[in-house]
Amino acid sequence: MEQKKATKRPTLKELASEAGVSVASASYALNGTGSVGEKTREHILEVARRIGYRQNAAARAMKIGRSGTMGLVVPDLTNPFFPSLAQSVIQTARAHGYGVFVTDTEGDEALEGAALAMLADRGVDGVIWFPVRDHDSSGGALEGIPTIVIDRALPGFDGVVADCAEGGRLAARHLLDAGHRRIGIISGPDDILSMRQRCEAARALVAAEGELAFFAHNAFSIDLEPAVAAALDTPGLTAVFAGADVIAVGVLRHLAATGRRAPDDLSVVGFDDIPWSELTTPPLTTIDLPLQSMANEAVEALVRKIERGTGTRRTVTVDTGLVKRATVRRI
Amino acid sequence: MEQKKATKRPTLKELASEAGVSVASASYALNGTGSVGEKTREHILEVARRIGYRQNAAARAMKIGRSGTMGLVVPDLTNPFFPSLAQSVIQTARAHGYGVFVTDTEGDEALEGAALAMLADRGVDGVIWFPVRDHDSSGGALEGIPTIVIDRALPGFDGVVADCAEGGRLAARHLLDAGHRRIGIISGPDDILSMRQRCEAARALVAAEGELAFFAHNAFSIDLEPAVAAALDTPGLTAVFAGADVIAVGVLRHLAATGRRAPDDLSVVGFDDIPWSELTTPPLTTIDLPLQSMANEAVEALVRKIERGTGTRRTVTVDTGLVKRATVRRI
DNA sequence: CTGAAAGCGCTAACAT
DNA sequence: ATGTTAGCGCTTTCAG
Numbered sequence: 237m238e239q240k241k242a243t244k245r246p247t248l249k250e251l252a253s254e255a256g257v258s259v260a261s262a263s264y265a266l267n268g269t270g271s272v273g274e275k276t277r278e279h280i281l282e283v284a285r286r287i288g289y290r291q292n293a294a295a296r297a298m299k300i301g302r303s304g305t306m307g308l309v310v311p312d313l314t315n316p317f318f319p320s321l322a323q324s325v326i327q328t329a330r331a332h333g334y335g336v337f338v339t340d341t342e343g344d345e346a347l348e349g350a351a352l353a354m355l356a357d358r359g360v361d362g363v364i365w366f367p368v369r370d371h372d373s374s375g376g377a378l379e380g381i382p383t384i385v386i387d388r389a390l391p392g393f394d395g396v397v398a399d400c401a402e403g404g405r406l407a408a409r410h411l412l413d414a415g416h417r418r419i420g421i422i423s424g425p426d427d428i429l430s431m432r433q434r435c436e437a438a439r440a441l442v443a444a445e446g447e448l449a450f451f452a453h454n455a456f457s458i459d460l461e462p463a464v465a466a467a468l469d470t471p472g473l474t475a476v477f478a479g480a481d482v483i484a485v486g487v488l489r490h491l492a493a494t495g496r497r498a499p500d501d502l503s504v505v506g507f508d509d510i511p512w513s514e515l516t517t518p519p520l521t522t523i524d525l526p527l528q529s530m531a532n533e534a535v536e537a538l539v540r541k542i543e544r545g546t547g548t549r550r551t552v553t554v555d556t557g558l559v560k561r562a563t564v565r566r567i
Numbered sequence: 568m569e570q571k572k573a574t575k576r577p578t579l580k581e582l583a584s585e586a587g588v589s590v591a592s593a594s595y596a597l598n599g600t601g602s603v604g605e606k607t608r609e610h611i612l613e614v615a616r617r618i619g620y621r622q623n624a625a626a627r628a629m630k631i632g633r634s635g636t637m638g639l640v641v642p643d644l645t646n647p648f649f650p651s652l653a654q655s656v657i658q659t660a661r662a663h664g665y666g667v668f669v670t671d672t673e674g675d676e677a678l679e680g681a682a683l684a685m686l687a688d689r690g691v692d693g694v695i696w697f698p699v700r701d702h703d704s705s706g707g708a709l710e711g712i713p714t715i716v717i718d719r720a721l722p723g724f725d726g727v728v729a730d731c732a733e734g735g736r737l738a739a740r741h742l743l744d745a746g747h748r749r750i751g752i753i754s755g756p757d758d759i760l761s762m763r764q765r766c767e768a769a770r771a772l773v774a775a776e777g778e779l780a781f782f783a784h785n786a787f788s789i790d791l792e793p794a795v796a797a798a799l800d801t802p803g804l805t806a807v808f809a810g811a812d813v814i815a816v817g818v819l820r821h822l823a824a825t826g827r828r829a830p831d832d833l834s835v836v837g838f839d840d841i842p843w844s845e846l847t848t849p850p851l852t853t854i855d856l857p858l859q860s861m862a863n864e865a866v867e868a869l870v871r872k873i874e875r876g877t878g879t880r881r882t883v884t885v886d887t888g889l890v891k892r893a894t895v896r897r898i
Numbered sequence: 899c900t901g902a903a904a905g906c907g908c909t910a911a912c913a914t
Numbered sequence: 915a916t917g918t919t920a921g922c923g924c925t926t927t928c929a930g
Binding site: 588590602607629 | 915916917918919922923924
């Protein structure tokens, strides 16, 4: 009687005949679409369970034109910044019944374009995209595919961003309120809008109410560039704001390596609130980039676009917040 | 002439008629399967490019019975341990033409079973699975689906594991060689085989050539349980081996919080070589769990199983290694 | 409420 | 070398 020798899964047709109904009724019962008698439905479901019937996703996707999948494109999973984003996207997507293809672009725009095209070819219903930089490397591959861009500004795309200027201001205000005057700013790469917003806002506030000791740039790395390390020795400097936690951690590390430590020798505040931040010694004071909220917003917006057709283009902005830990000293 | 008003992508039939050939020729040209004249093929490809033709993945998957996708199931992306695994899996899979659905089970076996079933329903060609613990929570959902289990022993499944016992021995040997005698061991959860292997091997060596100061257990967390923290005060203790880097980092942190530091007050060696390990102060000496190699092996093995039918069941073992950094003092 | 039948877009025999 | 055609498993009119 039992002949499900691994190889083939039962088809709808088999289920139907096994249950003694038509494929239509079986389909209706399974999807709750058409109308089936209460007992018929139950019987069908029961038989389905018994013979281990599972829908064939490909056939269904082809028929209804949707795959129930979305793509997530991030620059680098290895960057402590992204795993929590990915996790939130995956969880929220699952809650909405979507599976997510995740792709890592290794921070390379060419690979990014290829990844996007690959997702389009795979027939995802939508994509959530954290671009390498504020530049559209999609080459049109996303044409007609609902897309939500995260943390970057790409004309023509819906987006979810954080209020970075506000965050920059929060950081500067915190330092100023703690009595710091000569404050240095270490920005990340300048070609990224959110980074410019963070640091420009902080710079403006510092310039207005304190004194900008220096404004330097560093890659997204815990290794400080020589010029940046040198800037840390600026006479009279009592605090720095780093545009990204990785950089702030780099500062902490450099301090330790040169026999100093935060906040006694220098106060530092970062930006992002990556997991590492609470593990440094001392724990880093920083600005919280609410990645999980952003992920949720993004998935929700995407699902809305997919299911209710494309609404009006919009970008939602979420708030940042100050996370006081132990690298700022009141003077 | 141009009427691709977003909505519908051209179909094979359209491409064929546009190129003035049959769908068969078009299909052959696209997939390089049948035989087509050189110029015909080029012409078809050219037209495809022009009208922006893309294969319909669902239709193709349904027809050939393979989706070109695989699932990756890990306990917790947020654990510093997994992102690099995921990244390697994704990259290697891409190199083989596969897309990967990643799912996070939140360390919950019920969710894990659901995730596995969901992947099976989605029609993945295979799955790479890092189980929460050494227990098969799949509930038969993986029946007939090529699967490779990573870092755990699940009867009936192919696997890729690290030589953990060897790693434990490496750690103990290193401490012993540095002159330590009274050595404590902090194991992670005991219900995980690889953890038992690490710690048992270390314990045996320490017992044989030194003196086991204590053998404690701690969750996979940087927060030390009271009993463990207390054990660290064992008189005469000069070194500890932690079965996981997160725990070792917890030790470092506890030391700092109580005014001590490694390696001066206590030598510590961890296991895993997670990214954090080289960022602690001082950088943690640990045992390298070669996740990227394991990921590669897993993907390669999986692809082999998928494409050349299921070969013999086997488990491949990769080597661990000692990563000397700065938390072990010679005495 | 239920069933028969027409495809969805594509691949792969099987002709020619 | 190229074309015709029969489905893959499923959803969904449309009849009954």
